[in-house]
Amino acid sequence: MSNPVTKAARHARISELVRTTPIPSQTVLARLLADEGMAVTQATLSRDLEELGAVKLRGADGSPASYVLPEEGAAPMRPSVSPPDQLIRRLQELLTGAEASGNLVVLRTPPGAAQFLASGLDRSGLPDIIGTIAGDDTILVITRETDGGEAFAGKVLDWAHQRGSATVEVNTSGHHHAATLLKETQ
DSSP states (O other), rough: OOOOHHHHHHHHHHOOOOOOSSOOOOOHHHHHHHHHTTTOOOOHHHHHHHHTEEEEEEEETTTOOEEEEETTOOOOOSSSSSSSSHHHHHHHHHEEEEEEETEEEEOSTTTHHHHHHHHHHTOOOTTEEEEEEEEESEEEEEEEEEOOOOHHHHHHHHHHHSSSSSSEEEEEEEEEEEEEEEEEOO
């Protein structure tokens, strides 16, 4: 019996498999996921690979084609003022909190999700950010402006709130302002 998993968790696992294992076909990828208890249809897998930006390439040495993902840390094709839909979906599924101080923003996620969300931020092309550093459940975002952290935290919280059921609370404490997203529990 397979365990239900979120789309974000499935994307994270697919990304990990594609980075670490030669995946010559969707059938092979579906089998690897099924072996881990993640049953997925071919149609869903095809959409997942497209959303992740995976492409099938033959090795430079002539080795058989396998799926690859865009390089981590690669510059986006063009800067973007608004966030891509994929980033908004990741924020809605994964963001549990945000705090800002100066040009720094700390984003919180469930355990194991920080690197997946950080890669989405890095590849988004948003001009507000220089880059991210991710641990297991925490992301440090560095903004371009010396006082841009609070504004960026507010944007991220707004994007996460667009279609989700969440309450945004802005706290003022000492010399810095903290913006916190509190997800409603059911």
